[in-house]
Amino acid sequence: MSPQSNNDQLDLTEPLLSPQEEDEEESNNDDCNNVLDVPIASCDDNGDDDDDDDSNDTDTDTVDDFCIKQEIYDMMSLGFPLAVSFFCRMGMASTDSAFVGHIHDNIHTPETYLAAAVLSDMVLNLCITPPLAFNQVLNGLVSQAMGSNNPHMAGIWLQQSMFWLSITMLPCLIGLFYVEPILILLGFPLDIAKVAGIYAKYNLIWPIPNGWYQCMRFYFQARGLPKPAMYNNIIFFFINALLNYIFVFGGPSFINWNGYGFIGAAISLSISRTMQGVCYYIYMFVYKKHHLVAWPDEGWSWSNTMTKDRTTEFMKQSLPNIGTLLFQAFASQTTTVLVGRLGELSIAASSALSTITMPWSGTLSATCCTVSGVRVGYHLGRGNENAAKRSSWLVMYFITGMNGIMAIFFLVPYFKNRILTIATDDENVVSMVSIIFIKLYRHLFFY
Numbered sequence: 001m002s003p004q005s006n007n008d009q010l011d012l013t014e015p016l017l018s019p020q021e022e023d024e025e026e027s028n029n030d031d032c033n034n035v036l037d038v039p040i041a042s043c044d045d046n047g048d049d050d051d052d053d054d055s056n057d058t059d060t061d062t063v064d065d066f067c068i069k070q071e072i073y074d075m076m077s078l079g080f081p082l083a084v085s086f087f088c089r090m091g092m093a094s095t096d097s098a099f100v101g102h103i104h105d106n107i108h109t110p111e112t113y114l115a116a117a118v119l120s121d122m123v124l125n126l127c128i129t130p131p132l133a134f135n136q137v138l139n140g141l142v143s144q145a146m147g148s149n150n151p152h153m154a155g156i157w158l159q160q161s162m163f164w165l166s167i168t169m170l171p172c173l174i175g176l177f178y179v180e181p182i183l184i185l186l187g188f189p190l191d192i193a194k195v196a197g198i199y200a201k202y203n204l205i206w207p208i209p210n211g212w213y214q215c216m217r218f219y220f221q222a223r224g225l226p227k228p229a230m231y232n233n234i235i236f237f238f239i240n241a242l243l244n245y246i247f248v249f250g251g252p253s254f255i256n257w258n259g260y261g262f263i264g265a266a267i268s269l270s271i272s273r274t275m276q277g278v279c280y281y282i283y284m285f286v287y288k289k290h291h292l293v294a295w296p297d298e299g300w301s302w303s304n305t306m307t308k309d310r311t312t313e314f315m316k317q318s319l320p321n322i323g324t325l326l327f328q329a330f331a332s333q334t335t336t337v338l339v340g341r342l343g344e345l346s347i348a349a350s351s352a353l354s355t356i357t358m359p360w361s362g363t364l365s366a367t368c369c370t371v372s373g374v375r376v377g378y379h380l381g382r383g384n385e386n387a388a389k390r391s392s393w394l395v396m397y398f399i400t401g402m403n404g405i406m407a408i409f410f411l412v413p414y415f416k417n418r419i420l421t422i423a424t425d426d427e428n429v430v431s432m433v434s435i436i437f438i439k440l441y442r443h444l445f446f447y
Contacts, residue, residue: 066387071375071394079371081226085217087363088233092240092272093121096265097355099244101348101429103262108195111348111429113262116195118351119183122333124200127175128207129329131168133321135161135215139373141317142222146294147381155295158219159305160314165211173207176200186337192347195262202266206273213277220284222374223294228284236276243268349432356419364402368395 100113108116138161145153175182180197184190217229247264250257260267284290298304339350372395379388 066384066390068390068394071387071391075371075375075391075394078221078224078226078374079367081230082221082370083363083367085226085230085233086366087359088230088237090362090366091237091359092269094355094359095237095241095244096269097351099248100262100265101352101355103248105261108191108262111345112192112195114351114429115192115347116199116262117265118336118347118354119188119192120179120196120199120203122336123179123182123196124176124203124207126326126329126333127172128169128211129325130322131165131172131211132214133325134164134168134318135211135218136321136325137161137314137317138215138218139222139370140377141314142219142294143374143377144381146223147378151294152296154219154223155291156305156310157314158215158291159296159300160311161215161219162212163306164314164318165215166208169208169211173204176204188347199263199266202263203270205270209274209277213273213280216277216280216284218370220290221370222377225284225290228288228290229280232276232280232283236272236279239275240268240272243271345428345432348429352429360406364399364406368399371395 097114097117100117101110103110103113138157141157142154145151145157179200180193183193183196188196220226221229244265245251246255246259247268248259248261249264250259296304336347336350339346372392375391375395376388379385379391
């Protein structure tokens with residue numbers, strides 16, 4: 001085997017298993033000094049008088065101390081922009097459902113539209129879930145690459161992620177053409193299945209651009225740059241609401257247009273989620289060029305990125321996630337299928353519940369998972385297993401506390417009744433949601 005192939009294999013394993021222990025070239029050192037954007041969880045006042053006695057026995061690349069205050073600060077610095085970002089992302093989908101739940105025409109009732117939207121999204125989520133495994137691993141891989149002072153590997157993992165997500169997403173989108181027969185096979189009413197099938201076809205455009213956007217977001221946020229995505233998501237949250245207002249209801253009265261009605265929500269979401277990724281790429285890659293300090297010297301190179309060793313390692317990290325994500329998706333959607341057996345009103349109530357609970361519960365889950373993945377991966381990349389363990393426990397304590405706070409907030413009748421009207425103005429749906437709200441929140445709390 002040639003010396004070059006041995007070096008390629010070494011570069012692959014270093015960011016995954018241990019910190020670099022070999023001297024690097026001066027050019028690489030210069031880059032590494034500029035890219036470590038992820039905060040280091042340490043305290044200046046942690047040192048004791050006896051630290052000097054052990055200094056000679058401690059590896060210079062390993063941080064053995066752990067400061068809870070500093071770790072919380074680092075987590076909050078990363079987590080707050082992520083929480084805002086995730087809330088806006090999930091709020092976009094809830095905005096679509098909210099507009100759909102207020103449609104009154106002579107074709108279908110708001111109950112039918114809400115039921116069709118949630119069933120269409122159910123099939124859509126199941127179809128696009130497997131490819132998402134290829135971007136979910138980026139938080140850990142990129143943070144480990146940064147923690148082990150091998151930033152160029154972070155760019156290679158991003159390229160791998162975007163390529164495999166694109167290739168695997170294409171065949172999965174075929175399922176969106178068969179939403180109607182799938183729902184009929186599951187026993188849902190024909191009118192709801194037909195409307196849901198039409199709605200799904202207008203969602204064909206955004207899954208791949210949205211997947212690329214997720215890849216880029218995970219890549220930069222693992223490097224300690226979450227704020228650009230936060231601002232981008234805030235902007236498009238309002239853009240999506242404006243597009244819904246225009247495409248669903250026709251916009252201001254002086255336009256003299258009634259909009260597209262139900263399918264207008266899908267059109268609005270497709271435009272918003274596609275343009276989100278485009279604007280983010282232009283800002284981060286073209287304008288600011290934030291990627292250069294953690295990017296391979298070869299750039300977008302097939303021969304450098306898609307080597308056998310690197311692809312094999314990437315698949316080892318990604319493929320197991322497919323089963324995990326599918327299990328979670330099927331477990332989540334099983335409730336929707338069972339509720340669908342109870343009739344149109346029950347499906348609409350389920351959709352309304354998702355509309356008002358998903359923005360906060362989804363934000364909490366996604367933010368905590370991301371922060372935990374970044375911080376734990378960073379500590380492991382630096383060879384500090386104790387810090388990684390304690391960091392993960394901090395996240396679990398936070399999740400428990402936040403669920404308790406939200407339980408109190410959502411169970412107060414004054415707030416609960418006003419929150420429900422955001423999802424729909426159909427009195428029958430609001431009444432049913434009120435009855436099952438406590439049981440649903442109990443499920444969310446212990447999930």
